[in-house]
Amino acid sequence: MKRFKNYLIPLILLVVLLLSACSSEKTASDSEMKKKEPKKETVEKAPTEPEEMVSNGAGEHYKKVKELEGDALDEEIKSITKEFPKNLKSEDAYNRIIAAFAADHQPAFQELEDFDITFEEVEAYEKYQEEGGEEKKEGPLNVAILLDASGSMAAKVSGTDKMTAAKEALKKFAEGLPEDANVMLRVYGHKGSNADKDKKLSCGSTEVMYPLGTYEAGAFQESLSKFKPTGWTPLAASIAAAEKDLQGKEGNNVVYIVSDGIETCDGNPVEAAKRLHESNIKAEVNIIGFDVDNKGQQQLKAVAEAGGGEFQSVSSQKELFDEVESNWSKAMHDTRINWASAMDITDINWSSSNKSMEMGKVYTGTVIESLKDEWSLLKDVKMNLREQKKLSDEELAKLDELIQERYETLMDFAKKKHEDKGEALKAERERVIEFIQKAADEARTQQ
Known part of the structure; x- marks a missing residue:
């Protein structure tokens, strides 16, 4: 019995050592496996509605590239996109591009939204009505x-x-x-x-x-x-x-x-x-x-x-x-009112025409230019990815369609905004003309 005890203790120690070694091997193996697994990256899906496209603002790297041209632009795009994985699907590539390079269209659309469609000529008539001023x-x-x-x-x-x-x-x-x-x-x-x-x-x-x-x-x-x-x-x-x-x-x-x-x-x-x-x-x-x-x-x-x-x-x-x-004196009074209102209505028509042209400059020179600049940039990014062979030709064609779809969606949105603003200007012009004509009619009865 004593001899058995002498063998038992060394045997237990051996088992413990073997189990410890196995555990260490498993831990090392698990660690190596984790190192070999690719890091999972979550890319936010690009917006599909124009309002959200505008409100999302600029992509992460837009400021870096917006002023660059030629080789400098190509090098910066390559530096940013080199970490993009290969064999990208078109939608994944599009999401990454928008997240990185989308332009900030908010200022341009806001300028169109804030365009002043009021007319100064109406102020004198409003003052006349509110304060009972002179004709x-x-x-x-x-x-x-x-x-x-x-x-x-x-x-x-x-x-x-x-x-x-x-x-x-x-x-x-x-x-x-x-x-x-x-x-x-x-x-x-x-x-x-x-x-x-x-x-x-x-x-x-x-x-x-x-x-x-x-x-x-x-x-x-x-x-x-x-x-x-x-x-x-x-x-x-x-x-x-x-x-x-x-x-x-x-x-x-x-x-x-x-x-x-x-x-x-x-x-x-x-x-x-x-x-x-x-x-x-x-x-x-x-x-x-x-x-x-x-x-x-x-x-x-x-x-x-x-x-x-x-x-x-x-x-x-x-x-x-x-x-x-009697009547000639009244006609003189009416003439003052008619002439002033006619001149103001003429001024308003001219002012409305000028405002329409100025608003057109905001639309074409600011909003549309912002959309065209982004479209051109996204096309450059696509070509850069092509050179890096990040996508197959088939996926590149699909990516091109997604970029074009975004551009056309934003262009339609801008056109609607411009048309709505134009209708608002037209409605304001008609309202002011009607207001002045009414004020002139009231003034003619106050002789």
Whole structure:
């Protein structure tokens, strides 16, 4: 028994040593296996929606390469992508490329989003409405009076001849003009006679008797004494001459005509009035028909409408005075408002056109350029991977499709953003024009 114990202890020690060795071998083997296993790398899947493509911002290495070109760019791309594994699938390669090289499109899209589509011209009208300010005025009031001096104006009405009544009414009207207003008097048909032999001379007679300037009672009265009613009625020629009189004159322009008959010199006063009103002068043509028959009233009314003004028919000296005092004064008030609003609407249309062009520059010169630059960079990365033989030709073709798909998705997104902004600009322009027209309508009722 004692001899057995002597053998048992060494045997136990041997078993322990063998087990320890096995354990050590297993630990060493496990460690070696772990070293040989490739490190698993998680690459985030590239976004597929354009909003996320933009919001994700720049890739990890974009700042390193965005300013580089040529060989310097190729070397930097190669340095970054050399750790990419070989035999990549197209989707894995695409995810890696986007994570590393995607451009930062946020600033470009934000610039388009923040583009200012408001119009400064509306501020004056908003102030007027909110604070009850004075009516909007821009520039002086320029009043061009055209007086018919044809032979028929010598006829009597209400105990006096029509020319005398007209002169007295116009003198009273000129006296009542605002101090800052300019006035002029042009007469027509005052030469020759109303005989056929003098038609050419008379139809060519349209003359300024009082040049455009501030009202001076003595000088204006003297101008009224320089002519008498004699000849034919060159109304169209006189309106055309008034357009030249007012050309280049800054301010609110309005034309007032006193006539007792229709055009008799083969002119087209409707077309002349329309051309004057639609010119850069923006003048309104208001007409008083003094003792005019039905045919004459219809033509003079058409002339006034074409000139953006009003026609009134009077048959006595008292009616002529009343018309000059009431409706002509209102027309002057309306002219200030109409001219200011028309000028502002013109300015808004120009401003809208300019804004559209500036916004187009942001779209093409900033947003689209950012997308094109990224597309070109991603193509360079793809070619670099091809040189490194990281992908098969088949996978490279698929990678190219993924890059192109991203580019087209972002381009469509940018186009929609630009179109939406353009529609917003158009809507704002229409809103402002409607607002100004409404403000002008309200101002016209506050006389």
